[in-house]
Amino acid sequence: xxxxxxxxxxxxxxxxxxxxxxxxxxxxxxxxxxxxxxxxxxxxxxxxxxxxxxxxxxxxxxxxxxxxxxxxxxxxxxxxxxxxxxxxxxxxxxxxxxxxxxxxxxxxxx
Amino acid sequence: xxxxxxxxxxxxxxxxxxxxxxxxxxxxxxxxxxxxxxxxxxxxxxxxxxxxxxxxxxxxxxxxxxxxxxxxxxxxxxxxxxxxxxxxxxxxxxxxxxxxxxxxxxxxxxxxxxx
Numbered sequence: 630x631x632x633x634x635x636x637x638x639x640x641x642x643x644x645x646x647x648x649x650x651x652x653x654x655x656x657x658x659x660x661x662x663x664x665x666x667x668x669x670x671x672x673x674x675x676x677x678x679x680x681x682x683x684x685x686x687x688x689x690x691x692x693x694x695x696x697x698x699x700x701x702x703x704x705x706x707x708x709x710x711x712x713x714x715x716x717x718x719x720x721x722x723x724x725x726x727x728x729x730x731x732x733x734x735x736x737x738x739x
Numbered sequence: 740x741x742x743x744x745x746x747x748x749x750x751x752x753x754x755x756x757x758x759x760x761x762x763x764x765x766x767x768x769x770x771x772x773x774x775x776x777x778x779x780x781x782x783x784x785x786x787x788x789x790x791x792x793x794x795x796x797x798x799x800x801x802x803x804x805x806x807x808x809x810x811x812x813x814x815x816x817x818x819x820x821x822x823x824x825x826x827x828x829x830x831x832x833x834x835x836x837x838x839x840x841x842x843x844x845x846x847x848x849x850x851x852x853x854x
Binding site: 635661665671672674675678680706707716719723724725726727729731732 | 741771773781783784785788815832836841842843844846848
């Protein structure tokens, strides 16, 4: 079992729709969770982090964490073509390192 | 805030030469820096973790004598790829974090091509 699992996609949504990206992790002791966006040929960019169970909202983005289910998700409301990218889920496991999922490729169609 | 720069952004070198990549935190003190490698259409692979003033901790399978990492100050870490070969061609990305925060901020990456 991978430490951090994501559906590779591609996930395709129409412009204006809600995009839902999911991630599960195996280490029940994990405390910090991050979502990064990576455009093709570019480095990852931090868009959200969440530490507590529940929802955390930032603009069009909402991160959801359920530690009992070892599940973290990212919702993107009013999706725009510029949101088309690969979304990486990262979990802080041991020490200071992050463990990344393989990423979910999102395409928002105009 | 939380800006990380890398230099150079791309480099082409001949097989057998060494290449140095710099990673700088511009507006915070990077107590820990990380070096990743990413091949096309693959996820990030952590190569090593370095704390300022300490030796880097390398991930399993990463040759420390080939990938030399120096983290001599709170704003600068360098990765030197020694005796580079075509299979070392990749996208090298650094990230940095400031104690006690958990967030890592990435540099823009360096694309290395070894001929």
